[in-house]
Amino acid sequence: MNLTLEDIGRLAGVSRSTVSRVVNDEVSVSPDVRTRVWEVIRRTGYTPNAAARSLVSGRSGVIGVVIPSRVHSLFEDPYFPRLIQGISAASNQQNLLLSLFIFQSEEEESELYPRVVTSGMLDGLIITATRMGDRLLAQMTFSELPIVMVGRPDIEGVSYVDADNVGGARRVALHLCSLGYQKIGLIGAPTSTTAGVDRLNGFIEGLAMSGQVLHPDLRVDGDYSEASGYLAMRELIPRSPDAVFVASDTMAMGAMRALREAGIRIPDDMAIAGFDDMPAAQTSMPPLTTIHQPVAKTGARSLLLLDDLIKGIVTRPTAEILPVNLVVRESCGAHRRSAEVDLGLVEPSGGKN
Amino acid sequence: MNLTLEDIGRLAGVSRSTVSRVVNDEVSVSPDVRTRVWEVIRRTGYTPNAAARSLVSGRSGVIGVVIPSRVHSLFEDPYFPRLIQGISAASNQQNLLLSLFIFQSEEEESELYPRVVTSGMLDGLIITATRMGDRLLAQMTFSELPIVMVGRPDIEGVSYVDADNVGGARRVALHLCSLGYQKIGLIGAPTSTTAGVDRLNGFIEGLAMSGQVLHPDLRVDGDYSEASGYLAMRELIPRSPDAVFVASDTMAMGAMRALREAGIRIPDDMAIAGFDDMPAAQTSMPPLTTIHQPVAKTGARSLLLLDDLIKGIVTRPTAEILPVNLVVRESCGAHRRSAEVDLGLVEPSGGKN
DNA sequence: CTGAAAGCGCTAACAC
DNA sequence: GTGTTAGCGCTTTCAG
Numbered sequence: 001m002n003l004t005l006e007d008i009g010r011l012a013g014v015s016r017s018t019v020s021r022v023v024n025d026e027v028s029v030s031p032d033v034r035t036r037v038w039e040v041i042r043r044t045g046y047t048p049n050a051a052a053r054s055l056v057s058g059r060s061g062v063i064g065v066v067i068p069s070r071v072h073s074l075f076e077d078p079y080f081p082r083l084i085q086g087i088s089a090a091s092n093q094q095n096l097l098l099s100l101f102i103f104q105s106e107e108e109e110s111e112l113y114p115r116v117v118t119s120g121m122l123d124g125l126i127i128t129a130t131r132m133g134d135r136l137l138a139q140m141t142f143s144e145l146p147i148v149m150v151g152r153p154d155i156e157g158v159s160y161v162d163a164d165n166v167g168g169a170r171r172v173a174l175h176l177c178s179l180g181y182q183k184i185g186l187i188g189a190p191t192s193t194t195a196g197v198d199r200l201n202g203f204i205e206g207l208a209m210s211g212q213v214l215h216p217d218l219r220v221d222g223d224y225s226e227a228s229g230y231l232a233m234r235e236l237i238p239r240s241p242d243a244v245f246v247a248s249d250t251m252a253m254g255a256m257r258a259l260r261e262a263g264i265r266i267p268d269d270m271a272i273a274g275f276d277d278m279p280a281a282q283t284s285m286p287p288l289t290t291i292h293q294p295v296a297k298t299g300a301r302s303l304l305l306l307d308d309l310i311k312g313i314v315t316r317p318t319a320e321i322l323p324v325n326l327v328v329r330e331s332c333g334a335h336r337r338s339a340e341v342d343l344g345l346v347e348p349s350g351g352k353n
Numbered sequence: 354m355n356l357t358l359e360d361i362g363r364l365a366g367v368s369r370s371t372v373s374r375v376v377n378d379e380v381s382v383s384p385d386v387r388t389r390v391w392e393v394i395r396r397t398g399y400t401p402n403a404a405a406r407s408l409v410s411g412r413s414g415v416i417g418v419v420i421p422s423r424v425h426s427l428f429e430d431p432y433f434p435r436l437i438q439g440i441s442a443a444s445n446q447q448n449l450l451l452s453l454f455i456f457q458s459e460e461e462e463s464e465l466y467p468r469v470v471t472s473g474m475l476d477g478l479i480i481t482a483t484r485m486g487d488r489l490l491a492q493m494t495f496s497e498l499p500i501v502m503v504g505r506p507d508i509e510g511v512s513y514v515d516a517d518n519v520g521g522a523r524r525v526a527l528h529l530c531s532l533g534y535q536k537i538g539l540i541g542a543p544t545s546t547t548a549g550v551d552r553l554n555g556f557i558e559g560l561a562m563s564g565q566v567l568h569p570d571l572r573v574d575g576d577y578s579e580a581s582g583y584l585a586m587r588e589l590i591p592r593s594p595d596a597v598f599v600a601s602d603t604m605a606m607g608a609m610r611a612l613r614e615a616g617i618r619i620p621d622d623m624a625i626a627g628f629d630d631m632p633a634a635q636t637s638m639p640p641l642t643t644i645h646q647p648v649a650k651t652g653a654r655s656l657l658l659l660d661d662l663i664k665g666i667v668t669r670p671t672a673e674i675l676p677v678n679l680v681v682r683e684s685c686g687a688h689r690r691s692a693e694v695d696l697g698l699v700e701p702s703g704g705k706n
Numbered sequence: 707c708t709g710a711a712a713g714c715g716c717t718a719a720c721a722c
Numbered sequence: 723g724t725g726t727t728a729g730c731g732c733t734t735t736c737a738g
Contacts, residue, residue, distance in 0.1 A: 017717080030723060048716075051714085055731065084453070092461050104445060357730095359731080408733095
């Protein structure tokens with residue numbers, strides 16, 4: 001049998017409003033009443049009823065985290081676990097509850113989405129891994145529900161948190177150029193994703209800063225999968241680049257597999273750099289030079305931004321770009337080729353990136 | 354501005370009670386009224402307010418999933434992502450929402466737990482990875498909240514879903530014995546976990562069925578970590594077992610590393626078998642013979658059992674043990690040593706296990 | 707088959 | 723400072 005404010009009030013000899021004030025830490029309660037009430041609450045183990053509370057306050061204290069149906073890499077890759085861990089850590093700290101929506105199909109997605117958004121059971125939404133041209137997303141934007149996206153969306157007016165894809169890719173280009181590579185190729189992420197676009201642009205920018213250009217022949221795009229990296233590299237091999245930036249570590253693993261098969265040594269015959277700094281980047285042969293992005297922090301910052309949006313501390317669409325940093329390992333031959341290395345390793349993360 | 358039952362009633366020319374009946378699919382509504390009301394609902398995009406609904410019904414439609422603070426392997430290992438994916442799939446299907454609690458510290462744990470349990474915002478709880486002697490768990494058991502544990506708990510009276518650890522370990526022992534190994538060792542999981550106990554017992558059982566015993570010298574326990582597997586194997590090497598069952602794949606990776614270091618060939622000089630069938634088991638050198646457990650299914654079954662408990666379809670503590678099966682790869686030399694192999698490969702999963 | 711009315715437990719004016 | 727009073731939007735008797 002569950003206690004109510006009324007019960008506590010009776011036990012403490014005050015009215016339910018006073019108990020409510022005590023529970024909500026309002027000022028206008030005399031110290032002795034306050035302690036008396038807390039004592040009863042402690043003794044009885046009373047907890048406010050969440051439903052009643054949110055019915056009247058219009059707030060649930062719950063935020064939703066959406067993982068769209070098309071994400072099937074949920075298990076292969078620690079990205080989502082890490083992200084969720086970051087969101088969870090922040091939400092525990094902010095006293096928010098976290099409701100997880102993993103959609104298995106577009107059907108589930110389009111069925112659940114509207115119901116959840118309008119039922120009032122969520123104070124806000126964190127949406128991950130949206131793709132360009134996402135309809136539901138555009139729809140959501142019109143709802144009053146505060147939303148934060150993880151990763152830059154392709155529409156205006158939505159708040160988001162993202163890693164500095166442009167800066168990271170630029171940094172890789174500079175690194176490769178400074179090591180003396182002259183014929184640098186790209187295995188790109190799909191330009192149907194904003195990350196793909198940003199990494200491409202940053203890369204081109206970095207090359208330009210070093211007086212180089214990306215030759216169209218030396219660019220093949222993949223789809224983030226290991227297999228696509230493999231295939232892309234097979235296409236690139238005959239054109240003999242001396243270095244290739246692979247815009248995701250997973251694809252880089254595929255690219256390296258193709259190289260191994262072809263008997264091309266890394267970095268002696270060809271340098272490889274990745275992006276993401278997944279665990280596999282440390283254990284690959286050779287260990288992969290790549291861009292580290294702070295995934296858990298991305299999650300935490302999204303939650304915090306969402307909370308600000310909910311509380312009205314932030315009122316207009318806000319973007320937060322988190323700095324990334326270059327992790328120099330062995331796949332670019334940095335240790336052998338140049339003194340840039342030491343700088344690269346020591347450089348404080350997120351400098352000019 | 355959000356619509357209420359009253360609004361819909363006005364628009365459809367009926368009372369709010371009637372609209373409520375329509376929404377909740379009650380029988381006693383005339384067909385034409387029913388269609389008229391649905392039409393208005395569809396047109397307006399009305400969704401019932403979750404808080405109001407759960408205030409009066411005492412049900413929230415939300416179930417909590419708890420991952421205790423001591424789980425730090427959340428990111429290394431796809432176990433939890435898979436489990437959650439399974440739970441999520443089932444909860445979407447049952448029209449339940451899933452609230453995720455990842456505790457970062459025991460403090461958070463003991464602070465949040467009671468509040469969440471008594472606030473009425475959860476209809477039930479799935480608790481993962483409990484350890485023996487868990488206090489909070491014992492406490493929870495006394496609350497009215499329906500609970501399902503993932504993995505056998507060490508106390509009575511709690512419903513749970515678990516993989517058949519006993520049967521799986523037994524199966525490994527039989528496999529090893531049938532291949533002719535005579536001096537079979539064990540790197541055990543900690544016996545402070547029920548899985549550790551069960552795998553130990555199953556293993557001993559399987560040996561016994563083949564007329565062998567586990568010599569105490571050939572048993573060293575680890576703590577599920579890669580490092581502990583490595584250390585345990587270093588201890589075992591001088592005692593020269595001809596085969597070792599390592600009670601988790603992660604530990605098996607460590608054990609294999611120790612063997613590689615010592616120049617001991619697998620399976621020529623020593624056979625290794627694991628448990629869990631993690632992705633790494635497929636790509637290790639050599640690929641690891643191990644026990645596959647259905648993780649996503651474990652999650653789904655927990656949710657379904659919990660739902661039954663909530664609905665009162667199941668009223669007493671229930672255990673569900675999911676069958677596991679042996680996956681024969683190369684680390685035990687099955688293909689070379691015996692005809693048992695073909696049987697092993699073809700055997701329908703979950704047979705006598 | 708449908709409507710009126712009561713109340714779930716809480717917060718937030720509004721009085722005192 | 724504290725109590726009284728209205729609801730929040732819904733389900734659920736109880737009449738009709």
